[in-house]
Amino acid sequence: MQRIQVKACGKINLSLDVKKRLENGYHQVEMVMQQILLHDDVAVRWFENQNGRVEIEVSTNRPYLPRDSRNLAYKAAHLMIRQYGEARSGKIRIDIKKRIPVAAGLAGGSSNGAAVLHALNQLWSLGLTVKDMCEMGSELGSDVPFSIMGQAKENPDLGLANDPLAAHCAVARGTGTDLEPIIGLKSHLVLTKPSIGVSTAEVYQGLALDKIEERPNTAELVAALAEKNYKIIQKNMINVLENFTLTRYPNVMYTKNKVERLFNEEAVLMSGSGPTIFALCRNRGEAQRAYEELKAYNKETFWTRTTY
Numbered sequence: 338m339q340r341i342q343v344k345a346c347g348k349i350n351l352s353l354d355v356k357k358r359l360e361n362g363y364h365q366v367e368m369v370m371q372q373i374l375l376h377d378d379v380a381v382r383w384f385e386n387q388n389g390r391v392e393i394e395v396s397t398n399r400p401y402l403p404r405d406s407r408n409l410a411y412k413a414a415h416l417m418i419r420q421y422g423e424a425r426s427g428k429i430r431i432d433i434k435k436r437i438p439v440a441a442g443l444a445g446g447s448s449n450g451a452a453v454l455h456a457l458n459q460l461w462s463l464g465l466t467v468k469d470m471c472e473m474g475s476e477l478g479s480d481v482p483f484s485i486m487g488q489a490k491e492n493p494d495l496g497l498a499n500d501p502l503a504a505h506c507a508v509a510r511g512t513g514t515d516l517e518p519i520i521g522l523k524s525h526l527v528l529t530k531p532s533i534g535v536s537t538a539e540v541y542q543g544l545a546l547d548k549i550e551e552r553p554n555t556a557e558l559v560a561a562l563a564e565k566n567y568k569i570i571q572k573n574m575i576n577v578l579e580n581f582t583l584t585r586y587p588n589v590m591y592t593k594n595k596v597e598r599l600f601n602e603e604a605v606l607m608s609g610s611g612p613t614i615f616a617l618c619r620n621r622g623e624a625q626r627a628y629e630e631l632k633a634y635n636k637e638t639f640w641t642r643t644t645y
């Protein structure tokens with residue numbers, strides 16, 4: 338039996354712009370994605386046998402999550418079997434210790450799928466590059482390719498930390514799967530999630546594209562990240578999906594207002610389609626104080642940092 342453990346990190350969107358609705362119902366986006374240290378642990382084991390087929394078994398510490406073909410980790414294993422499993426026989430056992438909240442806008446599920454692609458690449462000695470896996474991963478979900486590139490950087494044992502596409506931060510275009518590595522953000526963070534899950538599809542569908550008032554300037558944000566110009570970074574922390582989620586779910590609006598008050602209206606944003614709200618913190622002390630205050634309000638509150 339061989340075993341690989343992957344640190345499956347979440348992400349935040351430092352900016353998120355939607356350019357247009359595509360014919361297949363998806364949306365063309367332009368966003369800056371930043372990996373965060375808050376992570377699930379995904380352990381993958383490969384037991385070779387002579388049964389003539391490959392089986393998949395999934396376990397998690399969240400009893401409400403599916404363990405069958407609806408789980409993104411299962412789906413990723415299935416995809417690998419379809420592509421590279423033909424001549425193999427054995428069992429893929431996946432154990433997921435979740436910390437990233439579910440349906441939160443933090444790409445927790447995607448990170449689990451990405452981790453399984455990385456692990457099987459190692460366990461089956463496939464020699465795939467980050468680009469190869471990103472192409473496969475885009476079939477599983479729009480956030481999966483970014484998770485693959487981030488995990489390559491954050492898990493040096495996977496042997497891909499020097500791959501040209503390994504990075505902690507990226508601009509994502511197309512449907513979110515065309516990725517350009519960029520210099521990321523070094524910051525403490527607090528994240529707080531109201532106790533609802535938000536459907537990404539509902540938010541994209543509900544977005545009124547003709548009513549978007551304020552958009553981030555991606556080029557300006559990318560330059561500001563490279564120069565560590567926090568004022569300009571903050572100015573471009575805009576997520577065009579925020580308005581829909583905040584209006585549709587009053588307790589998300591309430592949480593955002595509360596975090597903004599704590600941070601004097603500075604550097605507070607909803608991640609992805611929500612409902613998690615995050616704030617950039619100047620230092621440990623500020624992060625700890627905000628964490629303690631918000632924890633009493635939302636159980637799913639975290640004190641973490643970006644990866645770099």
Ligand SMILES: C[C@@](CO)(OP(=O)(O)O)[C@H](O)COP(=O)(O)OP(=O)(O)OC[C@H]1O[C@@H](n2ccc(N)nc2=O)[C@H](O)[C@@H]1O
Nearest residue numbers: 362363364442443444478479480512537538541609610611
């Ligand atoms: C909004 C973002 C921002 O990073 O993240 P989350 O809030 O989900 O974390 C992503 O665009 C989400 O990525 P992900 O959650 O992987 O989405 P997918 O599974 O690919 O798609 C779920 C649904 O969202 C809609 N969708 C997704 C991506 C996209 N560019 N346009 C869309 O319209 C589609 O209706 C699709 O059926």
Ligand SMILES: Nc1ncnc2c1ncn2[C@@H]1O[C@H](COP(=O)(O)OP(=O)(O)O)[C@@H](O)[C@H]1O
Nearest residue numbers: 407408409439440441442443444445446447449
């Ligand atoms: N391994 C997994 N971890 C979390 N959610 C999963 C997983 N597999 C499938 N899902 C499903 O994917 C959906 C979105 O999950 P998640 O990635 O956590 O959200 P988001 O895209 O908002 O960041 C949830 O409804 C959940 O049931």
